[in-house]
Amino acid sequence: MNQTSPQKQNALARKEGLRSALTYLFLSVWAVVVLFPFYWMVLTSIKSYGAYNSEHTPVFVTLSPTLENYQNAFTAVPLGGYLLNTLIFAVATTAAMVVVSTLAAYAFARLRFRGKNLVFGLFLSMMMIPTELVVITNFVTITNLDLRNSFLGLILPSITSVFYIYLLKENFEQVPNELYKAAKVDGTSDLKYLWKVMVPICRPTLVTITILKLIECWNSYVWPRLITDDPAYFLVSNGIQEIRENGFGRENVPAMMATVVVISVPLILLFLGFRKKIMEGVSRGGTKG
C-alpha cells in the first residue's frame, strides 16, 4: 500500500482537477446563456439602423457604435414619459405600502386587542388568493369609479401586500418587549415609539421590502395594461409593448433595443447596489410568476 499510495494520490488529484474544470465549464456555459441576451441588446442598441438591416448574418461585434438609437428612443416614442410614469407609480405605491404595512404590522406585533389572532389568521389566508381571481372585479370597480387612466387607479389596488405585513410583523416581534415597557414608563406615545424605536431597529427589513416592492412595481404589467389605454399613462412594460407593436414606424430593432436597455438599466443598478439585501429578501419568500 505504501508504494501505490502516491500514484493513487496523483490519479485522485487528476480526477479532482478534471471534475472541477468540468464544473467551471458547465457554470460558465449557463452564465453565457444568462448574459448573452443582455450583451445582444446592448450590442444591437449601438448599431445603426442601416447597419443592422444590412446584416443578413448577425455580427457579434460592431466597429461603428452610435448613440442615435438612444436619441431616437427619447424623441420618436414617449419613452421619457413612460419612465416618469413608472417612477411616479413605483415610488408612490411603495411609499404607501411601507406606511400601511408598518402600521398594520405594528398593530399585530405590539398592540393588544380582541380578535387579534383571528384577524391575523385571516390576513395570512389572504396570501393564498391569486391576483388573477380578484383582478376582474378590481377592473370593474376602478372602471365604475371612473379611475381608468389615472395614477390613483393604478396605485390603489397595488398597495397592500399581506406578505410584507407578515415579514415586518415577524421582525417587529423580535424587538424586546422591555423597550416598549420602558418607553411607556417614559410616557412615549405608541406612534412616537413606532417611529423612534421600531422603525430604526427594523430598518434592514424595511429597506428590503422597499426594494422588492420597487422592483415589483417597475416590472408590473397586467394591471397597468388593463387599467390604462391612454399612452400618457403607460408604464414601461406597456410602453415597450406599445413600441413593439406601433413604435418607430417600421421594424426598427436597434431603437427598440435602446429602449430595452434604458428600461433595464435602473433595475440592474438597483440590484448591483443592494445585491445582498435583494437576494436575502427573495430567498425568504419572494416568488416570480
Place this chain on the structure above:
Amino acid sequence: MDRNSKKAWLYLLPSLVLLGAFLIYPLIDVLIYSVEECYNFASQTYQGVGLYNYSYVLHDPYFLQAVENTFVLVVITVPCSTVLALLISTALSSIRPLRQLFQTIYFLPYVTNTLAVGLVFMVLFQRTEYTDGLVNLMLGWFEAGPIDFINGPHWAKMFVLCFYTIWVVLPFKILVLTSALASVSEEYYKAARVDGTSRTRIFFRITLPMISPMIVYLVITGFIGAFKAYSDAVALFGTDLNAAGMNTIVGYVYDMLYGDSGGYPSYASAAAIILFVIVLTITCVNLLVTRKRISD
C-alpha cells in the same frame, strides 16, 4: 371597546380598507359574476343565474387551446427548471473562487423587466425578410434550420416560450436551492467521507433527502407560477395571443375582460375560477404525494 383596542383597529384601518376593497370583496364578487348569465357590462344587467358561463368557456376553442398550451408549458418547464436549478446550485456549492460572481450573474434575470427582455429573445429567435436571426445562424452551424420561432410552427413557438420561461424562473430556484444546500451541516459530509461514501451516493442518499423540503416547495410554487404564465407569452408573441395560438389560461381571462374580444367579465370570472380549481387540485395532489413519500 377599550382605548387600546380602538387604537389597534385604527392602525389596521388602512390595510383593512384596501384589502377589503381590492381582495376580499373581489373574491366574493368573482363568484357572483361567474354565475350571472348574459351580463351586460354597459348596462350592468344580467338575465339569470346558472352555469352557462362555465359551459361557454369550456366549449370555447380559444380556451381549450389556452388550457392545452398552459399544460404543455407546465409539464415541460417545471421539471426542466427544477432539475437544471439543482444541477447549477450543486455545481455552485462545490466551488469557491468566482462563486459570488456566478451567483450574481445567475440572479440577473430576476430583476429584469419580463416584457423588455422578452423583446430581446424575440429578436434572437425571430426570422424576418432581412435576417434569419441569431439562433438560426447557430442552427446553421449544425446544418439545421432555418426555423421561424416567433411566427412559425406551433412547436417552435412553444419551444421559445418554454426556454424563456425557464430562463426567467431559474434565478429564484437557484437562489433557494443554493441556500438550502448551504444549510446542510458540513458534519454530514465529513461523516460520509470518513465512511468512504462515493460522490453519487452522497448526493442521492444525503444531499437530496436533506434538501427535499425545499425541492417540494419549489415544485409546488413552480406549478402555481407556470399555470399563471402570461407576461412571458405576451413578451414573445405580442398582445394578440389568440391569433398566435399561444394564449394561456390567464391570457384568456384578460382577453375576455379587456382585449380584442373583451367586455365579458362573466366569462373571465368563470375561466379564472376554473384556473383556480385546477391550481388548487394540483397543489393538493402535490402535497399529498410528497407527504406520503416523506412519511414512508
Place this chain on the structure above:
Amino acid sequence: MNITLENLTKRFPARGRKAQGETTAVRDLSFQVPDGMLVGLLGPSGCGKSTTLNMICGLETPTSGKIFFGEEDVTSLAPELRGVGMVFQNYALYPHLTVMQNILFPLENLKGKDRPTRQEMRRRALETARLVQIEELLERRPRELSGGQQQRVAIARALVKMPRVLLLDEPLSNLDARLRLQTREEICKIQKKTGITTLFVTHDQEEAMSISDWIVVMKEGVLMQQGAPQQVYDDPQNLFVAKFLGTPPINVFEGLVKNGRLLLDGQEALSVPGAPDGDVWVGIRPEGFLPHPQGTVSCALDRVEVLGRDTSIVCAHPACQSGTVRAIIQSENQVDPAGKTVRFALRPEKVFLFHRETEERIRFDCTSQAGL
C-alpha cells in the same frame, strides 16, 4: 494498534481578504497513543485538538509530519482506507434515515470483495446495536431519540465497520450534566469491551481525567504534556498544565526563591532545597493546605464552605495572583469560621514552582521535608 504522530504541523491560509499569511493550528506535534487505550486529547477551545483529530482520520492533510497506524504510514491515505470510525460533535446522524439505516450506511459504502452480504450487514449492525444497547430503537428516526441515545447511535455507526481506531470529537459536549456522567462511563465500558484504540477530544479536564487511560494536553497547537491522568495532575511540567487540570483550580502565587527557601510576600513559606534563586510562580493545589496554628502561610479568612466530606476555605493572601485562595481540607480539621486569619502549613508534594518567564517547572527536593 498504536497511533504515532511525528512532527505533525498544520497551517491554514488566513481567512478573509485583508488578513495575510497563515495561521498555524498544530505545530510540530509528536506523541504516541498506545494500543488499546482510551486517550483524551485535552485543551482549551482553539488549541488545535480538533484539527489533530481531523488529520488522524484523514479529513485534513498535514502540512508536514507523518501519521502511523502501527507500522503503516497513513499520512496521505484517504479516510475510508484508514479504517477509522468517527463520532462527530453533533453526531451527524442522517435525519431522514432510521437508526438501523444509519448504522448500515458505512457498510453499504463498501465495494467489491469487502462488501458483506445483506444478511451479514444486518447481523453486524444488530450486534453493534446490542453492544451500545440501542437494539429497541432501530426503527426510530434520530429526531425521536434523546441526546444520549443519539450519541450511542453515532458510536454504533462508527463501530460497525470494525475500525482499527475510534475517534470521538467532543463526545459529551451536547449532553446535560447528568447524562454526561452516565455516558462517559458508557463510553469507557464500550471501549474496554471492544479494546479498540480510542482517541477523544475534549476541553473539559474533568471528563478527560475521569475516563482516560492516558491524556494529552495541548495549547495553541503545541503539546504541553502527556501521561496517565494522575501522573499529569501530580507532576505538571508547566504552569499551563497545572492551571488547566484540577477542580477547584490550583492557587497561583507570586513567590521568590532565596537560598533554598520559598518566600511568599516576604515571609518564608517552605524550604525548597535544590531550587535556584529567583522570581517564581508558585502553584499550590487546594488540598496542599493544612490548617495549623504554627503554619507558615497566613491568610485573611473570608468564609468557610462546608461541603460534607470536605470543607472549602476561601481566604485572601497578598501574593495570590487571583486575589482569593481556595483550600480544601478534611472536615475533621476544624477552622473557626468567625476567626480573622487562618494559618496553613503546606504539603510540599502539592506545591509546584514555575519559572516566572518561561513558566516551566522548577523542581526541588520535596522528600527531605519534615512534614508537619
